[in-house]
Amino acid sequence: MAEETSDMAELTLREASANPSPRLEWVLVGLGILALLAAPFFVYPIFLMKMLCFALFACAFNLLLGYTGLLSFGHATFFGGAAYFTAHAVKVWGWPPEAGILLGMAGAALLGLVMGFFAIRRQGIYFAMITLALSQMFFFFCVQAPFTQGEDGIQGVPRGVLFGVLDLNAPMNIYYFVLAVVLAGVFAIWRIVNSPFGMILRSIRENENRAISLGYSVASYKLGAFVMSAALAGLAGSLKAIVFQFATLTDVTWQMSGEVILMTLLGGIGTMVGPIIGASLVVGLENTLATSGFPVTIATGLIFMVCVLVFRRGIVGEVYARVLGRAGKG
C-alpha cells in the first residue's frame, strides 16, 4: 500500500509554498468577498445561497481529499444528515435556527466519527468503497426512520429569528447570515490547512509511511481530519435546510456524494478556491439544465470523464500550473 499513498502526491498540486504572488491573491479574495456582498442586488438570492452552501460543502470535502489524500464517497451522509437534524430540531422541537445548525453540525461530526472509525482501517480505493457503502446504509436508514418522513422529507421548516433579534425570513437578512457563516467556515478550513495539524495531514498525503516512521499517530490524524470535514459538510447541509426550508432524501444519496467530488475535481483538488469555483459552476450548470430538459446526470458524467482525462488538476490547479510555468506531472 506504500505505493498507493506516495502516488497520492500526484493527485494534487503542491500549492502552498509555490504561491505565485500572495499579494495578488489577497486582492482577488477581497474582490471576491465584495462581489458576494453586492451580488444579491443583481442575482436571485436563493440561487446565490445555494451556491454558497455547496461551496462550503465542497471546501469541507476538499479538506479531506485535497489536504489529507482521502477520497470519501460518502459525504452526502454528513450534508444530508445534518440537514435532517437541523430541520427536525427547528420544526418539531421549535429550536432557534442557531441551535438547530449547531445540532446539525454536531450530528454530522458524530456520524463522521463513526464512519471514519471504520473507513480509516483501509486505504486508497477501499477507503472510497467503504465510505460509499456506509453512506448507502445511512440512506436506507433515512428511508425507513420515521423522523425523516420518508419520501416526503421534512417540509415547511421555519427559518426563525436568529439569536432572537434577526428575522431570517427577510431575504437580505438570511443572505448575509449565510454569507457570514460560509466565509467563517472557509476561513476555518484555511486555518486548519495552514496549521501544524494541517501540515501533518499533508505529510500523510505525501507519504503515509514516512509520517508513521516519524512517530505520528496517522490513524488519529486521519480520523481528526475526517470528523472536521464531516462537521463542516454538516454545517453546509444545516444552512441549506434553513435556506430552502426542507430536508429530503436527495441530500443523502450517493449521487450527492458524487456531485461534491465533481465540484472539487472540476475546480481543483487541493486548492483553496478551486472547490468554490467548481461548486458555483456545477450549481449554475444544473440551474441552466433544469429548464432545458437535458438530463443533468449526462452532463455531470461527461464533465467527470473530461476532467479526469484532460485536466486532472482542475481549473484553478491548471491556472496555478500555467502561472508558475510548470508543466507538472500527471
Next chain:
Amino acid sequence: MTMIFGIPVQALLGQLLVGLINGSFYAMLSLGLAVIFGLLRVINFAHGAQYMLGAFVGYLLFTHLGIGYWPALILAPLIVGLFGVVVERLALSRLYDTDPLYGLLFTFGLALVLEGIFRYYYGVSGNPYAVPPLLAGGTNLGFMFLPIYRGWVVVASLVVCFGTWALIEKTRLGSYLRAATENPRLVQAFGVNVPLLLTLTYGLGSALAGLAGILAAPIYQVSPLMGSDLIIVVFAVVVVGGMGSILGAIVTGYMLGLAEGLTKVFYPEASNLVVFVIMAIVLLVRPAGLFGRDA
C-alpha cells in the same frame, strides 16, 4: 406445516432461494470487479451500468429485432464486452500511470452518462422481459415450489463463476494474466503483449457484467436504475471478500446473498442493511477482508 424457529419451512426456503439468486448476481459482479482490479488496478464503477446495459441490449434486441433470449445470451455479453474494449482503449489505458482513484472517478462518470442516457429515453419505470418458453413455469420439489428460470440462473451463474475461475487459474492465458498482475514489466519483457492483455481483461470483465444483466432481465425489471443500487452492495461484498482472490469473491458473493435472504425471514426491516453491517464487522475483525492478501 413444518416450522423451524417459528418460521414455516416453505417461507424459509423461499427466502433462501431469493438470497441465492441475489448471491448469484453478487458473485458474478464481484468476480468481474476482482478480475478487472487484479490486472488494471481500476475499480470499475461502471460495472453496475454495464450490467444494466446487458439487460437493455437483450430487451432492445427483442423489441426491435425480434431476437430472443438464447441468442441474446451470447450477443449481450459480446456487445457489452466490445463496449468495454472501446472504453479501455480510448480512455482507461491513458490513466494507468495515475493514481488508481482517477480510474474510479472516470468510470463513475461513465456510469452516470450511461444511466442518464437510458433514463432519458426509457424513464425510470421497469420494462418487463419475458422468461424464455423453455424455462417457463416451475417444478414442485416436494418441499418447495421452484420456478425453473430461477434454478437456471443459479446453475448458470455457478458455471460462469467457476468457468472464469478455471480460465484464470488453469489455462495458459490465465497464467499470463496472473503473471502480469504480479509484475507487468517482466511479463512484457518475455514478449507477452501486456496492453492487449489489459484490454481483453477489461472486455472480459465488462462482458461478465453484461451476461449478469441479461440473466437478470427476466427476474428483475429491465430498468436504467437496476445497476446503480446493486453496484454499491457489490462494493461492500468486495470489501468483505478482499479483491485478492477470485474464489474469495465468488464465495463471498453467495454467502452474503444467503445472509440477506435469511435476514428477510427473521428481521425484514434490516434486510437491505445486513450486507453493510457484515462489512463493518469484517472491517473490525479482519480489516484486510476474509480472503484479502493485502493489509
